[in-house]
Amino acid sequence: MAEEMDYLPNEIIRMVQLGLKQEVLESRSVWLCVGCLACVSECPNGISLPEMMDTLRQIALEEKAEVREPEVVAFHQEFLGQVKRYGRLYELGFMARYRMKSLPALRDIPNYMKFMFSGRLSLLPERIHKRVDMKKLNEVCHV
Numbered sequence: 217m218a219e220e221m222d223y224l225p226n227e228i229i230r231m232v233q234l235g236l237k238q239e240v241l242e243s244r245s246v247w248l249c250v251g252c253l254a255c256v257s258e259c260p261n262g263i264s265l266p267e268m269m270d271t272l273r274q275i276a277l278e279e280k281a282e283v284r285e286p287e288v289v290a291f292h293q294e295f296l297g298q299v300k301r302y303g304r305l306y307e308l309g310f311m312a313r314y315r316m317k318s319l320p321a322l323r324d325i326p327n328y329m330k331f332m333f334s335g336r337l338s339l340l341p342e343r344i345h346k347r348v349d350m351k352k353l354n355e356v357c358h359v
C-alpha cells in the first residue's frame with residue numbers, strides 16, 4: 217500500500233514522535249494501511265504498525281480530523297458497528313450498509329444473491345452467545 221500512501225509508515229512513526237499530530241491524523245496513510253501484518257513480521261523492533269494505525273484512526277474520528285478517505289472511513293465504521301451489534305461480522309448486512317454509504321448501492325446485488333444462494337452468506341445475522349463477551353466488546357469498540 218506504500219505507493220498509495222502520502223507518507224511511508226516509518227515516516228508516520230517519526231511524525232508521531234515529532235508531535236505532528238494534525239498532519240498524521242489528516243494523512244491518507246493512516247486509512248490506507250490494510251493490516252496485512254507484513255511489516256510486523258519483518259520489524260526488528262517488534263513494532264505493530266497496524267495497531268498504531270488503528271489507534272490513529274480512532275483518534276482521527278474522535279477529534280473529527282479532516283479525513284481524505286471517506287470510503288475507507290465508511291468501511292471502518294460499518295465494520296466496527298456490525299461487530300459491536302452482533303459480536304461478529306454479519307456479512308450481508310455489512311455489505312448492504314457499506315454500499316449505501318459509498319458506491320451505488322444496487323451495483324453488487326447480483327453478487328450478494330450469488331453468495332447467498334451458494335450458502336456463503338447467511339440471510340440473517342448471528343450473534344455471539346456469551347453476553348459477557350458482548351459487554352467486553354462494547355467497552356472497547358467505540359464507533
Ligand code: SF4
Pocket residue numbers: 217218225248249250251252253254255256265266
Ligand atoms: S500492516 Fe504494515 S505492511 Fe501492511 S499495509 Fe499496514 S503498514 Fe503496510
